[in-house]
Amino acid sequence: MVHVLVLGGGFGGVAAAHQLRNLLSADDEVTLIAASDTFFVGFAKLWELGDVRPLAEGTRSLSSLENHRIRYVNAEITAIDASACSVETSAGAFTADGMIVALGATHPAKHATFFGTGVHNVYSAQALPGLKQALLAAAETGADENATVVISILGAPYLCPPAPFEAALIVDEWLRQRECRDRVDLVVSTPQPITLPVAGPDASHFLSEQLKARGVRVLTEHKVEDIDSDGTIRFGNGEELRGSLIAGVPAAAPPPVVASSQLAADGGWIKPDPRTFATSFDRIYAAGDCTLVPTANAQLPKAGVFAEAEGRVAATNLAADLIGGSRAEFDGHGYCFLELPGRKVARVEGNFYAEPRPDVVLSAPDAASFAAKQQWESQRLSEWFE
Ligand SMILES: Cc1cc2nc3c(=O)[nH]c(=O)nc-3n(C[C@H](O)[C@H](O)[C@H](O)COP(=O)(O)OP(=O)(O)OC[C@H]3O[C@@H](n4cnc5c(N)ncnc54)[C@H](O)[C@@H]3O)c2cc1C
Incomplete structure (x- = not known):
């Protein structure tokens, strides 16, 4: 039996925890630790701001991860020991066989x-x-x-x-x-x-x-x-x-618990391998906004779409380390929604890893893409939390 820890219950952490649950055996343990009990997509805040839809309608409790056999611990992580693959939290210490760090970002x-x-x-x-x-x-x-x-x-x-x-x-x-x-x-x-x-x-x-x-x-x-x-x-x-x-x-600034850990690189961010999301520590991966992933002209955007993709890749590779199976690589493809008045959405989409600069294009805004954005949210809320 193996035990894995997922630190953080945002896009990166929740996507990773589900992927681990899918790939590991039924008697292996997946524990997700997060300080905030709620999940919602970032743009739901703007919908609340514009009276498009109350934030509460798009909010889910991380407790429902338990329905998917993911153990959820609502606690503040106060220290990460990457060498020992363990963490200190307000709910005690946890040690595991592998770990995914997806603790998001804070601000300066x-x-x-x-x-x-x-x-x-x-x-x-x-x-x-x-x-x-x-x-x-x-x-x-x-x-x-x-x-x-x-x-x-x-x-x-x-x-x-x-x-x-x-x-x-x-x-x-x-x-x-x-x-x-x-x-x-x-x-x-x-x-x-x-x-x-x-x-x-x-x-x-x-x-x-x-x-x-x-x-x-x-x-x-x-x-x-x-x-x-x-x-x-x-x-x-x-x-x-x-x-x-x-x-x-x-x-964006790195969370203090990340910046003060052995995982911290430039400016306190974690700099994992940009394709596998492995860190320099065995069986420890990092995904989402707590990472710095350089691209040809800047860095990968800090966005839920990327955090989710990274979380899945990291989880696949951690599962392969622990029990064997296929490995995964992120190829740099992704997109950002751009919402415009009149319930229209355009997408900035392409290969963010392309050289000598990201190869991304803007699609024309339309109502169908607004519906696709709504669908994108509802699919994640139902697949991950129901
Ligand atoms: C207004 C707004 C609109 C946005 N719109 C979009 C969009 O349209 N598309 C898109 O892709 N992205 C969008 N984003 C960005 C997106 O929300 C983030 O990039 C995404 O949430 C990052 O996911 P993450 O898992 O890395 O971090 P987060 O979602 O921030 O999750 C971090 C997790 O770590 C936990 N945590 C942090 N520190 C600790 C600690 N010490 N102990 C315990 N737990 C801790 C938190 O409680 C949380 O569960 C938007 C953001 C905002 C603010």
């Missing part, structure tokens, strides 16, 4: 400071009700004077590259429905030179035109240096912008 301390002083975190489910209330207040304030709502990408890389721009389009639509869009100056700032560097100049141009058509101003090469308590954003290029409401998109 500086960005946490901004969130503590009035900037709303667009990426936090807990912050969404406050953000919606503040949006309404900003729009009402705008009855006498124009309000300025700024969605500010605070650093890169950040999760799901199109999401901040999707958030701007969702806020635009939300304000239009409340007939107060004309009183709000809606701005997105990014430190990057174009909107979607990972997708290339054509896709970035397309997205910029979509935003322009909706009256959303985009400030590229605007790196946030500081945000004053009165809402003045100071950019690295010397410019300043005062926001009545600032919604920040934090940069």
Whole structure:
């Protein structure tokens, strides 16, 4: 009998745990440990923000993994000992024959400071009700004077590259429905030179035109240096912008428990083999946002689609290490959804590992792809949690 540990209950961890369960024998044990009991896809937060659908409808409890014979432990992991293949947690210590680390990403301390002083975190489910209330207040304030709502990408890389721009389009639509869009100056700032560097100049141009058509101003090469308590954003290029409401998109940072482990490489991230997701420790693999996977022009996007694919590959290879069987390799193919007004979706899709640059193209937005995005979510919720 073998026992494997999966650290993290997001896309990477849940996909890995199911794959291990499928490949290992019935008497082998799969234990998944996660601090948060819930699972939902990232874009469900934007649907909550835009009143498209309540977040609760797309949320599942990790406890239902037990129905799939995956043992679930709701605990905080406080230390990872890669040499011993063991972890310390708030529910005690666990040792196993193999391990998959899929602990996601957190954000830098500086960005946490901004969130503590009035900037709303667009990426936090807990912050969404406050953000919606503040949006309404900003729009009402705008009855006498124009309000300025700024969605500010605070650093890169950040999760799901199109999401901040999707958030701007969702806020635009939300304000239009409340007939107060004309009183709000809606701005997105990014430190990057174009909107979607990972997708290339054509896709970035397309997205910029979509935003322009909706009256959303985009400030590229605007790196946030500081945000004053009165809402003045100071950019690295010397410019300043005062926001009545600032919604920040934090940069991604490695979870402290990963950064302080033997697995940590550049900047505290885990750098596994980009095709097998093996780490330098035997029978220890890493998948998802806690990894840094270089590509020809940057790095693999931090997105659920990739975390899931990596989790499956890592699990297949760990099962092969433990009980034999086929191995798997990730070939770099993947996609990102780009949701546009009118319930349409475009996809940025292709080979992110291509040389000398990722070979990705943007598909034309249509309603069928929006339906495919909905289906993508519902399939995972039912296969993984029912
Ligand atoms: C607004 C928004 C929209 C998005 N839209 C998309 C999209 O359209 N398509 C797409 O592919 N991706 C999208 N994403 C990105 C996607 O959600 C993430 O990339 C994905 O969740 C990463 O999966 P993961 O398994 O690596 O990490 P996570 O999903 O973050 O999971 C990490 C897990 O580790 C656990 N954990 C962390 N630290 C500890 C600890 N110390 N102890 C115990 N447990 C711990 C957490 O509780 C969690 O269970 C979006 C993200 C956001 C914020």
